[in-house]
Amino acid sequence: MPALILLAVLVVLSGFVWTRVFESTESVEAATRCNIPGTEPGSQQAQPGEPPTRTAAGTMLSRNALDDTRPSPPQDVSVRVFNANGEVNQASLVSEELTNLGFAKAGDPANDPVYTDLDMDCHAQIRYGENGAQAARTLSLIVPCAQLVRDERPGAEVDLALGSEFDDVRATQQGHQALQQLKNWAKENRGRTGDQPGAAPPRVDRELLEQARDVHC
DSSP: OHHHHHHHHHHHHHHHHHHHHHHHHHHHHHHTOOOOTTSOTTSGGGSOOSSOEEETTEEEOOTTTTTTSOOOOGGGOEEEEEEOSOOTTHHHHHHHHHHHTTOEEOSOOEEOSSSTTSOOOSSEEEEEOGGGHHHHHHHHHHSTTSEEEEOOOSSSOEEEEEOTTOOOOOOOHHHHHHHHHHHHHHHHHEETTEEOTTOOOOOOOHHHHHHHTOOOO
């Protein structure tokens, strides 16, 4: 009888734990969603539905949309930072910080061409095209609360648009470790003329990638 009681307690606790995990995942997903551009933040029209959601910015995707995409070394990732929240000089400071982390610069910081009223109500958006998925994956490791938005751009460059909830680039320890592994791969496998013949693509431990984005937004 005591064994049955213990088993019942364990089943209840297990269900509670998985419920908390599910709720946590759902809350982070909701916290990363941005208002739809061209609508008043906080209004019903501004709230995106379940991803994917098509908007003027592109298609707003779920937070795990790039989980199966292999990241690129940061020096291969060209990023342009946009001010979508009206904070003076923030985009310039973030652009400089990304450069210090090893990212390439795709252009000078500027006001966002999508949220022209500078009213993005969320942390940030990472915008990329089909050829920039690996680059976006890398950037998402250090800006884990940014919403992923896929657009029709042909190149591999990515945009980071800063919203009202954005404070700073606050990468986790695991995010920095993942970047360092990618940098080390590039250093070991590239000569002056590019990738070494037969070099394997960059690989980072999947658990480390998951931990890099395991944050509360």
